[in-house]
Amino acid sequence: MSIKAATLPASPLQPETTSMFDQPKAVWAIVFACIIAFMGLGLVDPILPEIAKEFHATAADVTLLFTSYNAVMAIAMLITGVISTRIGVKKTLLTGIVIIAIFSALGGMSDGVTALVLLRAGWGLGNALFVATALSAIVSLSRTGVAKSIILFEVAVGLGISVGPLLGGELGSISWRGPFYGVASLMVVAFLLVTTLMPSANKAAGKSAPKKKASLLDPFRALKHRALRDFGIAAFLYNFGFFTLLVYAALVLSHLGLDTHGLGYVFLGWGLLLAFTSVxxxxxxxKRSGTIKSMCIQLTLFAITLLVMANWTTDKNVIIWCVIISGAFLGNNNTLITTAVMNAAPVERPTASAAYSFLRFIGGAIAPYMAGKLAEWFNPHTPFVVGGVCVLLSVLFLLIERKHLVHVDKAEAH
Structure with a gap:
């Protein structure tokens, strides 16, 4: 059954008396699996240049590894609720883990960019099934309440995103196939941990389980709530900047002479800063400025960083430091917007997450390929300019819609 978290008694981001790390083993099993799952986001980042070289592909061609991954994740988010309410949260998580492991291993055996792109799409399906239910599972099983459960989830996201490029860089220096086999192996460990440590769906859901099964229309109905739709649109725009940084910056740094090891360490620094700030x-x-105001400030700083990168695209040191520093702005924004989405609409949290993720991953699907094409059509500076402008548009959109979002801050302050 789907998991519906209890009503939040305090601000989701305010300190609570119980330590965030005082969790049952089942939660740690899911957190570990989350780290591995989110490795997939940045895993191929350091090896994109090697894949392009191996298969004589263009920059735009290899960015499709992110486009297919995110596009399938966006669409699959719409069916995760239907699946989880029919087979249970635990089985949904395990199904996602198995799919990730299979497609990751097959990716390591592929013999061309087209095959890799298609296999990454399958990987995205597995990630959607896992990620869409992982947060609500952690919230339901946690001892510390919704507030610190969300932050713990963001810790897992940050660690996965940071370790992914490091693992990709280290194993990729041996062979570009290594990172794919590495994730497949780690997912086997995650499968065993979740299987043995997570209770059955009925025990996990308890009395908070919904009485009816989810419908395919539920995420679309959820988007009728203006606040949830607004956050999804803002994330759609913001992801243009996020994936321009994650994908295109790696190609730029490779062109400026940074090897696979170097790329791994640069994005490790980025990911660690992202994880630290999110917590x-x-x-x-x-607590100091409120969710919406804080989001706008962090997104503005991120947009400025992208525009600095646009101006100094040929300066390796500037690009490296901008990538690392941007992790702070992204980490803050990720936690803020995740918490806001959980309080944006009177719908179940898995449904709200699926609806929001559908919109944001569409942006994540378009941005990488568009960045590669913009560089081909115009010049190497253009993708950073477009990414920065899109992030600024997300800030402008939030400010325009602010009067429809004030209840989020009020709910968190209650």
């Missing part, structure tokens, strides 16, 4: 800075920002 330790975002709660303070939310």
């Amino acid at each position: 330790f800075m975002a709660p303070r920002l939310q």
